[in-house]
Amino acid sequence: MATGVEAWLPFARAAAIGWMPVASCPMPVAPRDNCRRQDELIVLNVSGRRFQTWRTTLDRYPDTLLGSSEKDFFYNEEAKEYFFDRDPDAFRSILNFYRTGKLHYPRHECISAYDEELIFFGIIPEIIGDCCYEEYKDRKRENMERLQDDQEENKDLKLPNMNFRETMWRAFENPHTSTMALVFYYVTGFFIAISVITNVVETVPCGLTATQKDMPCGERYTVAFFCMDTACVMIFTVEYLLRLFAAPSRYRFMRSVMSIIDVVAILPYYIGLVMTNNEDVSGAFVTLRVFRVFRIFKFSRHSQGLRILGYTLKSCASELGFLLFSLTMAIIIFATVMFYAEKGSSSSKFTSIPASFWYTIVTMTTLGYGDMVPKTIAGKIFGSICSLSGVLVIALPVPVIVSNFSRIYHQNQRADKRRAQKKARLARIHLAKSGSANAFLLSKHNGLLSNLLELTSAEADGQKLAKPSSLYESQHHHLLHCLEKTTAHEFVDEQLYEQSCLEAMLQSFPARKPSVSSHEDAATSCCGRRTRRNTPLTHAGSNQHSPLRELSAIHIQCGDRTSHAPSRSNLNLKPTDDLGRIHCKSGRITTAIVSLPTASSLTHDADKLRGPPGRRPPPSSGQPGGGSIQTTTSSANIVKVSAL
Amino acid sequence: MKNKNREQSLSDSRELDGSYDPLTDSEEDDFELSTVCHRPESMDKLQEQTKFTKKELQVLYRGFKNECPSGVVNEDNFKNIYSQFFPQGDSSMYAHFLFEAFDSDKNGSVSFEDFVFGLSIILRGTVNDRLNWAFNLYDLNKDGCITKEEMLDIMKSIYDMMGKYTYPTMQDDAPREHVESFFQKMDRNKDGVVTIEEFIESCKKDENIMQSMQLFDNVI
Numbered sequence: 112m113a114t115g116v117e118a119w120l121p122f123a124r125a126a127a128i129g130w131m132p133v134a135s136c137p138m139p140v141a142p143r144d145n146c147r148r149q150d151e152l153i154v155l156n157v158s159g160r161r162f163q164t165w166r167t168t169l170d171r172y173p174d175t176l177l178g179s180s181e182k183d184f185f186y187n188e189e190a191k192e193y194f195f196d197r198d199p200d201a202f203r204s205i206l207n208f209y210r211t212g213k214l215h216y217p218r219h220e221c222i223s224a225y226d227e228e229l230i231f232f233g234i235i236p237e238i239i240g241d242c243c244y245e246e247y248k249d250r251k252r253e254n255m256e257r258l259q260d261d262q263e264e265n266k267d268l269k270l271p272n273m274n275f276r277e278t279m280w281r282a283f284e285n286p287h288t289s290t291m292a293l294v295f296y297y298v299t300g301f302f303i304a305i306s307v308i309t310n311v312v313e314t315v316p317c318g319l320t321a322t323q324k325d326m327p328c329g330e331r332y333t334v335a336f337f338c339m340d341t342a343c344v345m346i347f348t349v350e351y352l353l354r355l356f357a358a359p360s361r362y363r364f365m366r367s368v369m370s371i372i373d374v375v376a377i378l379p380y381y382i383g384l385v386m387t388n389n390e391d392v393s394g395a396f397v398t399l400r401v402f403r404v405f406r407i408f409k410f411s412r413h414s415q416g417l418r419i420l421g422y423t424l425k426s427c428a429s430e431l432g433f434l435l436f437s438l439t440m441a442i443i444i445f446a447t448v449m450f451y452a453e454k455g456s457s458s459s460k461f462t463s464i465p466a467s468f469w470y471t472i473v474t475m476t477t478l479g480y481g482d483m484v485p486k487t488i489a490g491k492i493f494g495s496i497c498s499l500s501g502v503l504v505i506a507l508p509v510p511v512i513v514s515n516f517s518r519i520y521h522q523n524q525r526a527d528k529r530r531a532q533k534k535a536r537l538a539r540i541h542l543a544k545s546g547s548a549n550a551f552l553l554s555k556h557n558g559l560l561s562n563l564l565e566l567t568s569a570e571a572d573g574q575k576l577a578k579p580s581s582l583y584e585s586q587h588h589h590l591l592h593c594l595e596k597t598t599a600h601e602f603v604d605e606q607l608y609e610q611s612c613l614e615a616m617l618q619s620f621p622a623r624k625p626s627v628s629s630h631e632d633a634a635t636s637c638c639g640r641r642t643r644r645n646t647p648l649t650h651a652g653s654n655q656h657s658p659l660r661e662l663s664a665i666h667i668q669c670g671d672r673t674s675h676a677p678s679r680s681n682l683n684l685k686p687t688d689d690l691g692r693i694h695c696k697s698g699r700i701t702t703a704i705v706s707l708p709t710a711s712s713l714t715h716d717a718d719k720l721r722g723p724p725g726r727r728p729p730p731s732s733g734q735p736g737g738g739s740i741q742t743t744t745s746s747a748n749i750v751k752v753s754a755l
Numbered sequence: 756m757k758n759k760n761r762e763q764s765l766s767d768s769r770e771l772d773g774s775y776d777p778l779t780d781s782e783e784d785d786f787e788l789s790t791v792c793h794r795p796e797s798m799d800k801l802q803e804q805t806k807f808t809k810k811e812l813q814v815l816y817r818g819f820k821n822e823c824p825s826g827v828v829n830e831d832n833f834k835n836i837y838s839q840f841f842p843q844g845d846s847s848m849y850a851h852f853l854f855e856a857f858d859s860d861k862n863g864s865v866s867f868e869d870f871v872f873g874l875s876i877i878l879r880g881t882v883n884d885r886l887n888w889a890f891n892l893y894d895l896n897k898d899g900c901i902t903k904e905e906m907l908d909i910m911k912s913i914y915d916m917m918g919k920y921t922y923p924t925m926q927d928d929a930p931r932e933h934v935e936s937f938f939q940k941m942d943r944n945k946d947g948v949v950t951i952e953e954f955i956e957s958c959k960k961d962e963n964i965m966q967s968m969q970l971f972d973n974v975i
Contacts, residue, residue: 118814118815118818118819118821119822119836119837119839121815121874121878121974122874123840124971125877125878125974126837127970128892129853129893130913131964131970132889132937132941133909133910134967135933135936136963137966138966141970141973150814165817
């Protein structure tokens with residue numbers, strides 16, 4: 112049933128009285144409205160601003176957030192209101208939608224913010240009223256174009272594994288990517304210019320020769336020009352072949368405009384090579400030379416502006432078509448009129464209607480060469496009308512083309528500006544990310560140290576080396592730690608990684624430790640464990656037999672296997688299998704591992720820790736079960752670590 | 756009744772001084788017609804005249820005003836609203852008859868008072884009132900008796916609301932047959948028309964009709 116007319120249902124039911132006397136069979140029983148809820152006022156608190164409305168108003172649209180039971184999730188018991196932590200300004204238009212049934216788009220609002228609000232409240236934007244729909248669509252389209260520009264720039268990012276062919280293609284498409292590409296770019300540009308200038312200079316008369324004839328330079332220095340031409344064509348051919356080789360889709364490349372221009376530019380030369388012998392077709396060969404001028408279009412690869420112009424013309428195809436059509440119409444009309452008007456006068460140049468076309472075109476474009484002028488009075492009158500209308504007909508479609516060009520051009524400008532901004536933005540993001548990664552590694556290190564210190568000293572005095580400040584951070588770090596445990600690898604920073612890579616190349620791999628199976632067991636159980644809040648470590652520290660542990664077991668085993676990657680917490684001793692297995696049965700997780708140290712080993716470990724991180728700790732094998740040392744690899748905050 | 760009908764006042768002024776500027780006034784005319792608004796009487800008066808409580812009147816008025824902010828419903832609007840409840844069929848004819856029945860002062864629009872009076876009779880009236888109202892609905896030319904043609908029109912409009920997709924398939928002469936049976940039942944003296952007395956009498960004798968009249972007790 113349509114929304115908004117719910118209030119009229121009682122009326123519709125009352126109107127059914129007209130059917131009763133006519134009905135021949137009894138009516139069905141009416142549903143009883145047992146919970147006769149009086150219409151009540153609902154308070155909607157949106158970021159402090161209170162809106163109030165009737166419940167039935169909201170019930171009008173049951174498939175939105177406010178109209179369905181979904182709003183119960185936001186109900187605040189103490190204040191007896193619904194609280195939404197959203198923008199109150201945008202909420203106004205949303206609430207008005209319920210009241211009036213029409214959704215309006217406030218013009219000052221940002222389109223993506225508004226869209227988000229709509230999605231949050233479960234309203235589809237298609238029901239925006241006609242009054243605001245155009246504006247909404249325009250803004251949305253602009254935004255999409257902007258986003259598209261951003262996406263296209265993402266293609267510039269260097270993919271880590273590009274083979275030679277892809278690198279070459281990228282070099283061709285974006286000359287800024289490497290020096291070679293830039294060199295290639297400039298070289299081809301230079302040769303295009305040379306080729307064009309050669310074509311032009313060829314036809315200039317070069318001065319008198321022995322035969323007293325003014326020859327064009329091309330005929331005088333045939334060999335020189337031929338060599339130049341050959342060189343250019345060779346370069347172009349090589350370029351074309353290289354592009355063809357590097358193109359990801361050769362078929363599509365061959366169909367593209369630029370490659371067709373390339374082909375057309377170099378083909379005349381080859382045809383000329385083949386055909387020089389045959390004198391009959393040399394005339395045709397000469398005309399082929401005209402196509403050499405297409406080489407100038409190769410510049411469009413080098414010039415953004417040219418490309419924009421081409422794109423504009425393509426997008427204004429309909430306007431251009433209209434211009435052409437209306438011009439043709441006008442030309443035919445005026446040519447006919449002029450012909451008949453000038454028919455009477457003698458020695459008139461207007462010999463036929465097609466002959467008058469020339470006059471009409473020259474007049475309409477306000478050129479006025481003067482080679483054909485009307486002589487009769489009627490002719491002059493119509494001629495003046497022709498020139499006046501010419502101005503109008505041409506002036507009409509031009510602004511459309513101009514505005515299109517301007518829009519596309521500005522879009523490009525915006526894209527360039529955004530590219531520059533993006534670099535700065537990416538740098539900032541990178542900084543933030545590395546900062547966060549470093550924070551994790553640092554806190555791990557600190558946690559480890561403070562853990563050891565706690566165990567050595569009875570109470571943890573203020574040696575809480577730079578504890579992470581918030582619960583959020585500690586939880587985040589715990590999460591990262593769990594990931595480490597899951598994959599049995601560790602996060603390290605870049606220098607360490609590079610160092611370890613170097614070391615790997617220099618050193619041989621250590622002997623593999625056995626007990627892979629227990630590692631796998633522990634790993635699976637680690638992953639499959641349920642999460643639960645855990646006790647603080649001090650608590651855990653006290654009951655060291657308690658089942659808190661041991662991801663470090665896996666960790667250490669893996670640490671052994673990958674021990675060429677020195678990490679701070681790699682205290683390469685491993686516990687026995689049964690210890691690991693016992694603890695895995697428990698349901699609690701922490702990443703804090705309690706160690707049962709013996710004094711000597713502990714100091715040994717601590718020493719190791721204080722040493723330079725680059726030093727590879729010596730692997731040790733097969734410790735007796737009871738005295739096994741486990742390393743403590745705790746995540747950030749020792750006191751409060753919450754399980755995943 | 757506070758009827759701010761500016762159209763009326765404009766035409767008065769025109770007659771008074773004869774200064775009618777067709778250029779500007781005609782535009783004003785169009786403008787004025789669309790801003791006719793109507794304010795109902797006070798709630799107390801309405802409460803006296805109808806059998807609704809204050810709260811019910813409030814609810815009714817809010818719904819009414821929401822759909823028709825200008826305070827009156829014209830026939831198109833009325834048909835539109837009514838058709839929302841019958842998506843399959845064509846309820847325009849029946850809505851037209853209803854409109855005629857509700858529009859007691861015959862001014863082409865149903866104001867809130869008309870609306871509420873009608874509803875009060877149907878929902879809170881006695882059986883006699885209701886039957887009277889129904890008779891009024893059927894009697895298209897308000898001459899006090901229902902002819903077969905009038906009844907046929909009504910019947911057709913009711914059947915139109917069903918639409919095409921019914922089971923069993925709608926026969927073309929179904930309304931006519933129904934009218935025949937209706938007259939069979941109602942027309943005591945077989946004179947081809949049903950008067951108000953015949954109507955009420957026959958209805959009272961019919962169990963089904965009496966029972967269905969009870970339906971309206973709990974609509975609001």
